[in-house]
Amino acid sequence: MTRRVAVIGGAASPIGKLQTAADAPLQALEHEILAPLVIDAMATAGLPKEEVGALVFAMCRPYTLQKYFATFMANCLRLPLTGTIMEVLGNGMTGGMAFDVAVNTVALGQADVALALGINMESQVASADHAMSTMRATGDVDFHTIFGFTPIAWYAMDAVRYMHEFGAARAQLASVAVKDRRHARLNPIAQFRKPLSLEEVLAARPIVEPLGLYEVPPRGDGAVCLVVCREGVAKATGRPYALVRGRGFSHEGAHQISEVPSDMTAFVAAQGAAAAAYRAAGIAPADLDLAELYAPCSIVQVLAGEALGLTPRGRGAAQAAAGETSLGGRIPICTSGGCLSRGHPAYVTGLLTIYELWEQLTHRAGERQVRNARLAAGSCELGNYNAALIHILEAVA
Amino acid sequence: MSLPIIDLPSARPWPPRVSAFTKPFWDALMEGRLITTRGKRSGRLTFPPKPFCPHDWGREVEWVELSGRGKLYAQTVIHAAPAAFAGEVPIRNGIVDLNEGLRVAARIVGEPALDTAVECVVLRYSDGPLFGFRAIET
Numbered sequence: 001m002t003r004r005v006a007v008i009g010g011a012a013s014p015i016g017k018l019q020t021a022a023d024a025p026l027q028a029l030e031h032e033i034l035a036p037l038v039i040d041a042m043a044t045a046g047l048p049k050e051e052v053g054a055l056v057f058a059m060c061r062p063y064t065l066q067k068y069f070a071t072f073m074a075n076c077l078r079l080p081l082t083g084t085i086m087e088v089l090g091n092g093m094t095g096g097m098a099f100d101v102a103v104n105t106v107a108l109g110q111a112d113v114a115l116a117l118g119i120n121m122e123s124q125v126a127s128a129d130h131a132m133s134t135m136r137a138t139g140d141v142d143f144h145t146i147f148g149f150t151p152i153a154w155y156a157m158d159a160v161r162y163m164h165e166f167g168a169a170r171a172q173l174a175s176v177a178v179k180d181r182r183h184a185r186l187n188p189i190a191q192f193r194k195p196l197s198l199e200e201v202l203a204a205r206p207i208v209e210p211l212g213l214y215e216v217p218p219r220g221d222g223a224v225c226l227v228v229c230r231e232g233v234a235k236a237t238g239r240p241y242a243l244v245r246g247r248g249f250s251h252e253g254a255h256q257i258s259e260v261p262s263d264m265t266a267f268v269a270a271q272g273a274a275a276a277a278y279r280a281a282g283i284a285p286a287d288l289d290l291a292e293l294y295a296p297c298s299i300v301q302v303l304a305g306e307a308l309g310l311t312p313r314g315r316g317a318a319q320a321a322a323g324e325t326s327l328g329g330r331i332p333i334c335t336s337g338g339c340l341s342r343g344h345p346a347y348v349t350g351l352l353t354i355y356e357l358w359e360q361l362t363h364r365a366g367e368r369q370v371r372n373a374r375l376a377a378g379s380c381e382l383g384n385y386n387a388a389l390i391h392i393l394e395a396v397a
Numbered sequence: 398m399s400l401p402i403i404d405l406p407s408a409r410p411w412p413p414r415v416s417a418f419t420k421p422f423w424d425a426l427m428e429g430r431l432i433t434t435r436g437k438r439s440g441r442l443t444f445p446p447k448p449f450c451p452h453d454w455g456r457e458v459e460w461v462e463l464s465g466r467g468k469l470y471a472q473t474v475i476h477a478a479p480a481a482f483a484g485e486v487p488i489r490n491g492i493v494d495l496n497e498g499l500r501v502a503a504r505i506v507g508e509p510a511l512d513t514a515v516e517c518v519v520l521r522y523s524d525g526p527l528f529g530f531r532a533i534e535t
C-alpha cells in the first residue's frame with residue numbers, strides 16, 4: 001500500500017560560480033549555502049522543522065571537503081530523523097534519484113515529510129582536469145576511455161548520426177540553445193541571462209564536433225532543496241502543490257554503447273520510462289503542458305523530446321527551430337533555460353528539474369510562467385540516456 | 398589475416414589496464430589481429446572480450462578473430478579533451494558496426510563519411526597498441 005506524494009516546497013541557489021579558489025582567503029562553504037535553502041524551502045511549504053522525517057541527498061562532488069555530508073547536515077540543521085538519511089549517486093541521474101527516493105520514502109509511509117536536496121561544487125576545477133574524472137564515468141575505462149572519449153563526445157556522435165539519418169539542419173539543432181537562453185533570461189537563478197543569437201551559437205568554438213561552446217553544458221555550481229510530503233500534509237497547509245502522478249524508469253542494460261548494434265539516437269530507455277510514467281499517470285504526451293528534460297547538449301534535448309513523444313521522431317530539431325518547444329509554443333521544453341543556460345551543476349540538475357516543475361505548477365514562475373500549467377514531465381538520465389527516470393507532476397491548488 | 402599497422406612515436410596517453418584475461422586481446426592486436434570472445438553455448442560475440450557470455454551467462458567462451466571490417470556509424474572530433482589527451486587534440490573518435498554484428502568505439506583515421514566501409518588499423522604506440530578504423534581504399 002503506497003500513499004500519494006506531493007511537492008510542497010522548494011528553494012534553489014543562483015546557478016553559477018559559487019565555489020571559491022583553493023587559495024582564496026575566504027572560502028564558500030557548502031553547508032553555509034545549503035542550510036539557508038532548507039529553511040527557505042520549509043518556509044515555502046509552511047511546515048515546521050519537526051515535521052521532517054527523512055533527508056535524501058544528491059552526493060557531493062569529490063571536490064567537497066566534508067565527507068558524510070548528509071549526517072553532517074542533519075547535525076548542522078539539528079534534525080533528528082525516523083525515516084531515513086542517505087546520499088545517492090547515479091551520474092547525471094543523481095538529483096533525480098534523490099527526489100525519487102524521497103518520494104518513495106513518503107509513499108511507503110516511512111516519513112510524512114522528506115527533503116530531497118544537494119549541492120554541487122566544481123567550477124574551480126579546470127575543465128581538462130575535471131574531464132580526467134568524468135572520462136572514467138562513461139564507457140569502459142580500458143576499452144573506451146583510452147581513446148579520449150568524454151561524456152559529451154557520445155552526445156556529439158548522436159548529433160552526427162541524427163543529422164545524417166533525418167536530414168536535420170545544423171541551424172535547427174543550434175536553435176535549441178537560442179531558445180533555452182530566451183527562457184533563461186526570465187529565470188532569476190539562471191547562470192546565463194544575456195541574449196544569445198543563432199549566429200553566435202553557430203560561430204562558437206568547437207568543443208565536440210559538431211557541437212560548439214553554447215551547445216554543451218557550462219560548468220557551474222548550485223544547491224537546491226525540495227520538500228516532499230504525504231498529500232494529506234500538503235492539503236492541510238492550504239498551499240498549492242505539485243502531486244506526483246506517475247513515475248517511470250528504464251535502463252537498457254548498456255553502458256554508453258550497446259555492443260549489439262541498435263538505433264543509438266532513439267533513446268529507448270527514455271521511451272520505456274516515458275511509457276511507464278504516462279501509464280502510471282493515466283495520460284498521453286499530448287496532455288502535458290510543459291516538460292523539463294535533462295539535456296546537457298542541444299542534441300540531447302531534441303532526442304529526449306522525441307523519445308518522450310513530445311515531438312515526432314526526426315522532427316524534434318525542426319520543431320524547436322519553429323518555436324513549438326518555446327514558451328508560448330505547443331509544448332514548452334526546459335522553461336528554466338535547461339542545462340545549457342539555467343546551468344548544469346550535474347549532481348543536482350535532476351533536483352533543479354523538479355524545482356522548475358514545482359515553480360511552474362504552483363504558478364510561481366513569474367515571466368516564464370506557462371499559462372494554466374497543470375501537467376508536467378521531468379526527466380533525468382545517465383550515460384547516453386542508457387537509463388532514464390521520468391516523473392509526471394500535476395498542479396493542485 | 399594481419400591488419401595494417403600505423404607506428405606512432407609517442408606513448409598512449411592513458412593506457413588500458415591489462416588483466417590475465419584480456420592479455421590475449423592486446424597481444425593479438427600488437428601482432429595485427431583483432432580478436433574477441435564468443436559464448437560457446439550462445440554462439441554470440443561480445444565486445445569488449447569477457448570471461449563469460451553476457452547474453453546467456455554461459456561460463457565457457459572462446460577467442461575468435463574478427464575481420465576488422467564494417468561501417469562507420471557515428472563520429473565526432475573532440476577539441477576539449479581530458480588533460481592526459483592534450484597532446485592528441487583534435488581527436489577523431491567514432492563508432493563502427495563490424496560485419497560480424499558487433500558495435501565498437503575507437504579512434505578514426507582520416508575523415509571517412511558515415512556509412513563508409515572501414516577497416517581496422519593497429520595504432521602501434523611506443524608502449525603498446527590501440528586500434529582505429531579508416532576508410533577501405535578502393
